[in-house]
Amino acid sequence: xxxxxxxxxxxxxxxxxxxxxxxxxxxxxxxxxxxxxxxxxxxxxxxxxxxxxxxxxxxxxxxxxxxxxxxxxxxxxxxxxxxxxxxxxxxxxxxxxxxxxxxxxxxxxxxxxxxxxxxxxxxxxxxxxxxxxxxxxxxxxxxxxxxxxxxxxxxxxxxxxxxxxxxxxxxxxxxxxxxxxxxxxxxxxxxxxxxxxxxxxxxxxxxxxxxxxxxxxxxxxxxxxxxxxxxxxxxxxxxxxxxxxxxxxxxxxxx
Amino acid sequence: xxxxxxxxxxxxxxxxxxxxxxxxxxxxxxxxxxxxxxxxxxxxxxxxxxxxxxxxxxxxxxxxxxxxxxxxxxxxxxxxxxxxxxxxxxxxxxxxxxxxxxxxxxxxxxxxxxxxxxxxxxxxxxxxxxxxxxxxxxxxxxxxxxxxxxxxxxxxxxxxxxxxxxxxxxxxxxxxxxxxxxxxxxxxxxxxxxxxxxxxxxxxxxxxxxxxxxxxxxxxxxxxxxxxxxxxxxxxxxxxxxxxxxxxxxxxxxxxxxxxxxxxxxxxxxxxxxxxxxxxx
Numbered sequence: 001x002x003x004x005x006x007x008x009x010x011x012x013x014x015x016x017x018x019x020x021x022x023x024x025x026x027x028x029x030x031x032x033x034x035x036x037x038x039x040x041x042x043x044x045x046x047x048x049x050x051x052x053x054x055x056x057x058x059x060x061x062x063x064x065x066x067x068x069x070x071x072x073x074x075x076x077x078x079x080x081x082x083x084x085x086x087x088x089x090x091x092x093x094x095x096x097x098x099x100x101x102x103x104x105x106x107x108x109x110x111x112x113x114x115x116x117x118x119x120x121x122x123x124x125x126x127x128x129x130x131x132x133x134x135x136x137x138x139x140x141x142x143x144x145x146x147x148x149x150x151x152x153x154x155x156x157x158x159x160x161x162x163x164x165x166x167x168x169x170x171x172x173x174x175x176x177x178x179x180x181x182x183x184x185x186x187x188x189x190x191x192x193x194x195x196x197x198x199x200x201x202x203x204x205x206x207x208x209x210x211x212x213x214x215x216x217x218x219x220x221x222x223x224x225x226x227x228x229x230x231x232x233x234x235x236x237x238x239x240x241x242x243x244x245x246x247x248x249x250x251x252x253x254x255x
Numbered sequence: 256x257x258x259x260x261x262x263x264x265x266x267x268x269x270x271x272x273x274x275x276x277x278x279x280x281x282x283x284x285x286x287x288x289x290x291x292x293x294x295x296x297x298x299x300x301x302x303x304x305x306x307x308x309x310x311x312x313x314x315x316x317x318x319x320x321x322x323x324x325x326x327x328x329x330x331x332x333x334x335x336x337x338x339x340x341x342x343x344x345x346x347x348x349x350x351x352x353x354x355x356x357x358x359x360x361x362x363x364x365x366x367x368x369x370x371x372x373x374x375x376x377x378x379x380x381x382x383x384x385x386x387x388x389x390x391x392x393x394x395x396x397x398x399x400x401x402x403x404x405x406x407x408x409x410x411x412x413x414x415x416x417x418x419x420x421x422x423x424x425x426x427x428x429x430x431x432x433x434x435x436x437x438x439x440x441x442x443x444x445x446x447x448x449x450x451x452x453x454x455x456x457x458x459x460x461x462x463x464x465x466x467x468x469x470x471x472x473x474x475x476x477x478x479x480x481x482x483x484x485x486x487x488x489x490x491x492x493x494x495x496x497x498x499x500x501x502x503x504x505x506x507x508x509x510x511x512x513x514x515x516x517x518x519x520x521x522x523x524x525x526x527x528x529x530x531x532x533x534x535x536x
Binding site: 057058059079080081083085087089091100101103104151 | 432433435436438439440441442446450451454455457
C-alpha cells in the first residue's frame with residue numbers, strides 16, 4: 001500500500017469563546033491522503049471545512065488528535081494553500097509574484113518548472129510582466145495556483161478556489177488542475193460547495209455535518225481509470241453519486 | 256440645468272448609485288473639471304476684496320488691497336528678499352518633514368514587530384501628539400538656538416507623530432490573507448515585514464506625507480515666528496510689527512504657494528506609487 005502523504009487521526013478543534021465555553025468546529029476527523037489523490041470535502045456552511053484546512057496548514061493548533069505527514073509528526077510539511085481569493089501581491093508583477101518562493105528561500109527560479117506550469121495552465125509568458133489587477137479572474141486564479149506550486153508543495157489545500165469563476169473558466173481550470181495533480185503526484189484536499197465538482201474532481205468525497213464531524217466517506221469509482229472532470233460529468237454513475245451526496249447534505253442541512 | 260462637471264465614460268458612472276453621489280469611490284479621480292473653474296473662487300475673492308477696500312484708507316490699512324499686495328510682491332521679489340526668506344523656510348520645512356516622516360514611518364512600521372511595545376507606546380505617542388507645538392517652541396529654541404536647527408526640530412516634532420500613527424495603522428491593516436499565506440509557506444517574521452507589511456503600508460506613509468507637508472511648514476513658521484533672523488515667519492512678524500499688511504499677505508500667500516507645490520509633489524509621488532502598484536487599475 002502506498003504510504004500516505006497525510007494522515008489525520010481523531011482531529012478535534014474548538015474555538016475559544018471565553019466564559020461561554022468553547023465552540024467545537026472540528027470533531028474527531030480521521031482520513032488519509034495518498035500521493036496523486038484528490039479528496040474533496042463537502043458539507044453545509046459553517047461545518048468546519050476551512051477550519052480543517054487551516055489545522056492541516058498549521059494556521060491553527062488542534063485541541064486533540066494528530067496530523068502526520070508521511071507518517072512523521074511534523075509541525076510543518078511543504079503545503080500549498082490556495083484560497084478562494086488569490087493572494088497575489090498587487091504591488092508585484094506576475095513574474096515577481098511567482099518568484100516569491102525563490103525570494104523567501106534566497107534561491108534562483110526554477111525556470112523549467114515555471115514554463116511547464118504556464119503551459120499546463122495555458123498561460124502566455126507575456127502575462128509575466130503584468131500586474132495582478134491587469135488579469136482576468138480566471139487568469140488570476142491560475143497564477144495563484146502556480147504561485148502555490150512554485151513552493152513545490154507535497155500537499156495542496158484548496159479552499160473553494162473555483163467558486164468565483166464563470167462556468168467555462170471553472171471547467172477548464174478544474175481539468176487543468178486535475179491533470180497536474182495526477183501527474184505531479186501531489187496530494188490534494190479540495191473544499192467545495194459544489195457536488196458536481198466534488199464528484200468530477202475527487203477520488204473520494206468526505207461529507208462533514210454541522211458539528212464538524214465526518215459523516216460519511218464516499219469513494220468515487222467511475223471505473224474507467226483516470227478520466228478528466230468533464231468526462232466524469234457525463235459518466236452514467238455520476239447521477240447516482242450525485243443523488244447519494246445530495247440526500248445526505250439535505251439531511252445534514254435539516255438537522 | 257446642465258452640469259459643468261465633465262466625466263470620462265466610466266462603467267460605474269451608470270451604476271445604480273450614479274455618478275456624483277459620493278458613494279462611488281472610483282469615480283472621484285475620474286471627474287474632470289474645466290481649468291478656469293479652479294481660478295473662479297480666487298477671482299471672485301480678489302474682485303470683492305478690491306471693491307471693498309477701494310477708496311477707503313482705513314480699510315486698506317486693515318485689509319490692505321490687491322494692488323498693494325502686488326506692489327509689495329514686486330518690491331520683495333525684485334530685492335531678492337522674498338526668494339531668500341522663502342528658501343530658508345522651505346529648507347527648514349523640508350528638512351523637518353523628511354526627518355519627521357522617515358523617523359515616524361520607521362518607528363510606526365517597527366511597532367508591528369511587537370504588539371506589547373505598540374500598546375505601551377500608544378499613550379506616549381498620543382501625549383506627544385496632543386502637545387501644541389507652539390508650547391514646545393521656547394524650549395526647543397533654548398536647546399537648539401535661534402538658527403536653522405530649532406526650526407527643523409519644530410518641523411520634525413510637528414510631523415513625527417502623524418507619521419508614526421499612520422505607518423503603524425498601515426502595518427496593522429495588512430490583509431489577513433497575505434499573512435495567512437506567508438505563515439503557510441513558512442516565512443519568517445522579518446520576511447513578512449519586508450515582503451508584505453512594508454509595501455502594503457506604503458500608501459499609508461504617503462498619506463502621512465500629505466498631512467505632514469502643512470504641519471512641517473507650520474512647525475518651521477512657528478519657530479521663525481518666535482525667534483529668527485530670516486524666513487517667511489520672520490518676514491511676516493517684522494511686517495506686522497510695522498502694520499505693513501501687504502507684506503504680511505505676500506508672506507502668507509507665499510507660504511500657501513509653497514504648501515501647494517509641496518502637496519503637488521507628494522501627490523505626484525502618490526500617483527507614481529499607486530500606478531506602480533497597480534492599485535488603481
